Structures are given as C-alpha cells and as structure tokens.
C-alpha cells in the first residue's frame with residue numbers, strides 16, 4: 130500500500146519522511162518551539178521570595194473584592210478604563226473575572242486528581258453544544274448575587290453584558306447538547322472526566338430568513354469578539370499525521386513488523402475550558418483541539434524561497450478544525466470530516482497517554498485507568514488508533530494490544546436511521562490512514578473467524594456482520610467496528626436500545642447479549658430549569674427546598690401540591706411570567722404581539738422529515754381552513770401561539786422547503802383578519818441553546834411527534850416536560866418513558882406504534898388512500914397545493930405536496946387523523962385551567978428521572994464501573 134495523498138502545491142507538508150517513525154511524534158517541531166515533553170517542569174531554582182511559598186488562593190468573595198478584580202481586569206487586561214469601555218470590553222472583563230474566581234477550584238481539582246488518581250472517563254465527542262457560559266459559571270460558583278451588586282454599583286447593566294456573549298455552537302443539536310449536559314453532570318458528581326472534542330473556528334451556522342421566508346446560512350464567527358472562557362495551551366501541542374504508506378521492516382530483534390510512513394502532519398493545539406460542578410468546588414476540563422501547521426520540515430522550503438507557499442500551508446492545516454459539518458443525522462462522507470474525526474481522537478489519546486499517564490506506566494493496566502466513551506460513530510477511528518500505538522509504538526503483539534484496546538472503549542449509538550450510520554469508503558481510509566485500514570482489516574479477520582466458528586456455514590451472516598461492506602462500495606462500517614471493539618454498547622432510551630438489539634445491531638446482540646445495555650438520556654437541571662426558568666425554580670425551592678437542583682428525584686415532593694389551589698395559581702403565575710418574557714422578546718425582535726393567555730404550542734428541534742414538522746403544519750392549516758371556510762367561528766378554537774424553532778442542514782433540500790412553507794403559512798395566517806389573532810405562528814430564526822432557554826420555559830404544549838421508531842431518544846422532550854409543558858407525542862424515543870412516568874392522563878398520545886409502522890410498511894404503505902378517505906386532510910393539503918400561502922405560486926409547494934402524496938416516507942398522512950384527535954383532546958383539556966395546571970405540575974414532579982445526573986449514574990453502574998467514583 131503506497132499511496133501518498135497530498136494536495137497539489139503543498140509540497141512542504143509531505144516532507145517529513147525523515148522523522149516519521151512515530152505518527153504522533155515526540156520530536157519538537159522546531160528548535161525554538163517548546164519541547165513536547167510537557168511533563169518536564171524543571172529545572173529551575175528554588176524560589177526565595179516569600180510570596181512564592183504561599184499557596185495561591187482565589188480572590189475574596191465580596192462585592193468590593195469583585196469590583197476591584199473587575200476593574201483591574203478592565204483597565205489592565207482589556208486596556209479600557211470604565212468610562213471609555215465598550216459593552217464588549219465590559220463583557221470580556223466580566224467573563225475573565227468570573228473565570229479567575231473559578232480558577233482555584235480548577236487547580237485544586239486537577240491537583241487532587243493527580244494525587245489520588247481514579248479511573249477516568251475520556252468522553253470523546255465531535256460536538257459540544259455548550260450554550261452561553263457566563264450564567265452557568267455564575268450559578269455553579271454561586272457568584273450571581275455578588276456580580277449583580279458589583280455591576281449595579283459600577284452602573285453597568287448585567288443583562289446587556291449577558292446579551293453580548295456569543296454561545297459556542299460547537300454542535301448540531303441533541304447529540305452535541307447531550308455531551309454538554311454529561312460533562313456538566315460529571316463535574317457536579319465529582320467524577321474524573323475530560324471531555325475531548327474539536328474547537329471549530331466556525332460552529333453551527335447562524336440561520337437567517339429572507340423576506341420570503343427561506344433559510345440562509347451565515348457563518349458563525351463566534352470567536353470574533355474574543356473567547357474569554359478558553360485557555361490555549363500550545364505547550365501541550367500534539368502532532369497528528371496523515372497519508373503516506375505502510376511498510377514492513379525488521380526490528381532490532383529481527384522480528385518482522387509493520388509501520389506507518391505518513392505523508393503529512395499537523396499540530397493539534399489544546400484549548401481548555403473549565404467545566405464547573407454545581408457549588409461543589411470541582412471544575413473538570415473540556416479539551417477542544419485546534420489544528421495548526423507543523424513547522425519542523427519547513428526550513429528547506431523557506432530556504433528555497435517559497436516563503437509565501439510555506440506560510441500558505443498553514444491555512445491548509447487549519448482547515449481541519451475550521452468548520453463544524455452542519456448535517457444532523459445525515460453525515461456526508463467527506464474527506465475533511467474523516468480528517469476531523471481522526472485529528473481529534475489522535476490528539477486526545479496521545480494527550481492522555483503521554484500527558485496524563487506517567488512515563489513508566491504499565492500499559493497492560495490501561496483499562497483500569499481510562500474508559501473512552503464514544504459519542505456516536507464519529508470518534509470510532511480511535512479504536513484502530515489505540516491498536517496502532519500499542520502495536521507499532523510500544524511493540525506489543527496483536528493479542529496483547531487487542532486485550533487492552535477491547536477493554537478501553539464503550540460505544541453509544543444515537544440513531545435508528547440507516548443513513549445516519551457512518552460507512553467510510555475503504556479507499557478513502559486507505560489514502561488518509563493506511564495503517565489504520567490494515568488494522569481494521571486485522572480486527573475484521575479475527576472477528577469474522579469468530580462469527581464463522583459460531584455459525585458454521587452461515588456466510589450470509591458473515592457478510593451482514595462484517596466491518597467491511599462490499600456493496601454498494603467497499604466501505605468501513607464504523608458502527609460495526611465499534612460494536613466489535615467496545616466493552617459495552619448502549620442505546621439512549623429503552624425503546625431505542627430494544628430496537629438496536631432487535632434490529633439495527635441484532636446479530637451483534639445475539640453474539641454478545643451481555644454487551645448491550647440502555648442508558649436513557651438526560652438533561653442538566655442546572656441550565657434547563659434553575660437557570661432558564663427562575664420563576665419556576667424559585668417556586669419549587671420555596672416549596673420543597675433547593676435539594677432538587679442536585680437530586681432531581683426530589684421533585685416528587687411536589688406531587689401533593691398538584692391538588693393545592695394556591696400552589697397551582699403560583700405555578701400558573703410562573704408560567705405566565707415566562708410567557709411574558711418570551712412575548713417581550715417577540716415584540717422587540719419580531720414586532721409581534723403574543724397574547725400570553727393563549728396556549729403556547731412549541732415545536733423546537735432540528736428540521737428533519739422524520740421529526741414531522743409537516744404534521745404540525747397540517748394541523749395549523751386544518752385549524753386555519755376550518756375558520757376561513759366558516760366551519761367554525763374563531764371563538765370556537767382554542768387560541769394558540771404555535772412556536773417553531775428549527776435549522777435545516779444547508780444541503781437538505783426538502784427540509785429547507787419545509788422551513789420556507791412554515792414561514793409562508795405563518796405570514797398568511799398571522800395577517801388574516803378572519804382568524805382574529807386566535808391562531809398565530811411564530812418562527813424565530815436561529816434556534817440555539819440561548820433561544821431554547823427562552824422558549825422552553827414558556828411552553829404549555831410540547832410537540833414530540835416523530836414517526837414511532839425513528840427518534841432515538843430526544844432530549845427536548847425532557848426539557849419541556851421538566852418546565853411544565855404537557856406532551857403531545859407518539860410512542861417514540863424517551864416519550865415512552867415520559868408517558869409511563871407522568872401517567873396516561875397527563876400525556877396526549879397518538880399515532881401508530883413502532884410495530885404497527887413496521888407492519889404497514891411491510892404491507893406497502895400508500896399515502897394516497899389516506900388522502901382520498903379523509904376530507905379534512907384533503908382540504909388542508911388542497912389549500913396548500915392551491916398556492917394560498919404562496920401568492921398563488923404552486924411551484925413552491927409542489928415538491929412538498931408531491932412527496933407527501935407519492936412517498937410520505939415518515940407516514941405523516943397515516944398519523945394525521947390520530948394527531949388531530951389528540952389535538953382536540955388538548956383543546957378540551959386547556960379549557961379547564963385548573964386541571965391543566967394539575968397535569969403540568971405532575972409532569973414536573975414526575976420527570977426527575979430525566980436529569981443527566983441520573984444518566985451519569987447509569988453509565989457508572991452499567992458501563993464505566995464504580996472505579997470512576999472517588
């Protein structure tokens with residue numbers, strides 16, 4: 130295998146064959162560059178100054194001290210005296226001052242973990258959808274009151290400073306937000322964990338709508354105004370190689386071995402972020418890698434006069450961490466994406482082996498020290514990377530290396546959609562990572578031997594289980610590689626884990642039943658209740674104390690208050706306050722008046738056909754049509770404000786058409802006087818964590834209407850229920866568990882079940898028959914098709930209507946009537962406000978299970994082992 134892949138015109142990147150005995154080299158990049166041997170802290174003289182001998186302590190926690198620290202930061206770090214400072218200066222100074230208060234915890238936590246090492250969790254995730262940091266830091270460090278007083282005393286508007294923060298949108302949606310919730314919970318539980326990921330220079334795009342209502346993507350330049358929460362650490366840069374070829378050679382003892390002779394390499398620079406636990410003095414680390422060019426091999430090029438070329442090469446390397454791929458659940462097999470994946474796991478594993486473990490550590494004991502949790506298939510290339518290090522760099526034989534590697538990883542599957550399971554073309558892997566491809570083939574050969582021995586003569590099964598797919602192209606099935614190598618494989622909700630076992634990975638579950646487990650997802654109650662919903666949080670705390678923030682099952686103590694009229698009234702007042710806050714934002718940003726006594730009906734999540742925003746839209750159009758046709762008077766409908774939030778992947782045509790249609794329907798419905806404002810549709814652009822924190826607390830109704838068997842878990846459903854919204858939903862993902870916990874009478878169930886869906890599709894689903902037999906459906910689709918919402922232009926709606934009637938892959942029409950019936954039950958229930966509040970309170974009281982703290986306990990109990998606890 131000798132295939133060098135180097136972009137043309139970038140010769141200098143290829144010129145590293147002389148020091149390439151190790152792909153992740155231990156050689157300093159340049160004579161001037163700091164040594165990569167970052168464990169060496171000395172030699173240095175003993176300090177004599179008395180201050181150097183005093184342990185560092187953080188600043189005092191008083192308003193005066195905070196003001197002093199803040200002004201110091203503003204004046205001497207930002208270089209901006211208060212009177213001449215901009216809002217951005219003021220925000221940056223605030224963030225950095227708060228950060229300095231957290232620093233003592235971070236140092237102390239790190240020192241404690243060094244002194245009393247426990248097994249560590251290395252959470253490997255290509256995405257972290259963090260949300261804004263300031264309020265989270267204030268809450269967890271219990272500095273909010275001091276900061277409020279300090280800012281007021283300086284004449285600064287804290288809310289204005291808050292609004293200045295650009296959230297790090299380093300994820301697409303649920304999967305990235307889950308990773309952020311998990312690291313938050315692990316810090317709160319004082320579990321030793323490093324979250325490893327990528328510091329994308331551009332995170333998830335900023336969504337804007339054209340006047341016509343189409344989505345346009347603007348780059349998310351989140352670093353432009355400064356990144357006050359991060360600590361770059363170039364001293365701990367790691368080298369990562371790509372390309373080249375492999376070769377056989379004889380080692381010192383004459384043994385024949387394989388090695389990788391890479392073609393080019395880049396440097397990974399770690400950027401550390403603190404992950405503070407909730408008021409426990411703990412701060413863990415999130416380590417995000419940024420790619421830079423190496424420079425060790427540039428001298429020759431610089432000498433030959435190609436100075437500008439040499440500098441340009443820097444850009445090539447930086448491309449690797451330049452931008453987050455905006456596809457959610459539908460990966461594109463792009464070379465740069467594989468580069469990103471390998472880049473960050475290679476950095477992370479190397480950083481752990483060479484930066485955290487001591488030099489003389491006995492690697493056979495590695496599985497006692499670390500468990501790498503693979504968040505979906507994106508980091509699965511870490512498996513052959515660890516094998517490569519053990520085989521090629523530490524000279525182990527295959528069985529030794531496999532015995533270690535096969536105990537160091539656990540894999541979380543996040544999907545049921547076949548198109549979401551990554552399959553990398555083998556020739557691409559071979560070109561980019563030739564040694565890894567050999568190792569993957571080695572793992573597969575050994576695995577298929579086992580399959581053949583277990584099921585003699587069953588070549589069909591061998592082909593189905595193989596890590597290497599032969600058709601439609603030769604490809605590496607990353608989920609199979611993960612299932613083979615991982616100690617545990619988990620799904621993210623009970624139904625999802627069952628379907629994994631029975632369908633997606635059925636052969637693996639039969640072979641290794643004990644490998645498969647479930648951990649139902651969770652969300653952090655700190656960000657999504659305590660921070661986002663102060664009115665409700667304060668009511669809960671004044672009723673049952675504040676223990677719930679750390680132990681969410683305590684919400685159970687609210688159950689009796691569901692029957693307490695005064696509590697119900699207070700609960701409604703909290704909901705009203707949240708609705709008013711959202712209405713204020715809508716008025717300021719969209720010039721919309723949202724009546725807060727109307728039912729706030731919320732569907733916020735990525736736009737995907739399987740999530741069925743179209744079903745929600747058909748309900749809106751049905752209600753609208755029934756009013757304008759005179760079938761009902763406006764007074765007869767339950768007044769609703771329907772709130773959408775959704776980004777579509779830029780290349781996902783149908784999803785973008787649906788966004789366009791929602792906006793067109795919204796414009797027409799909102800402007801039609803016949804509706805008398807009793808139906809409004811609002812679709813604020815750019816749904817992100819910050820917007821989620823505003824919308825979710827204001828929701829009365831939570832739309833979780835995916836086709837049964839398609840949503841792995843959902844976490845938006847949990848956030849909404851915990852904020853006192855009632856769910857209208859299918860029997861899908863974690864909805865199943867929400868309904869079981871809150872009770873049928875407090876949940877609006879509709880739609881086909883997963884087995885019914887499977888049956889219907891087996892028989893051959895025909896959407897046309899539903900259309901023909903349902904006059905309400907015909908009228909709604911007819912109104913859309915007529916161009917009523919698109920100025921008479923039918924070509925705009927053609928693709929959507931055409932696809933619904935011809936294919937309807939996600940059975941929107943089959944579930945339509947059932948959905949309408951459930952919405953009628955919602956209307957009836959909302960008419961009795963006391964009964965509604967009772968249900969909403971019970972939703973809050975009974976959903977403590979969905980804390981990500983509980984999810985982390987389950988990972989410890991079922992996957993990581995108790996050794997990760999101190």
Ligand SMILES: *Cc1c(COP(=O)(O)O)cnc(C)c1O
Nearest residue numbers: 302303734817818821843844845
């Ligand atoms: C929670 C969350 C999601 C996930 O929502 P689902 O309804 O589970 O798909 C996506 N985006 C953001 C910003 C979130 O906060």
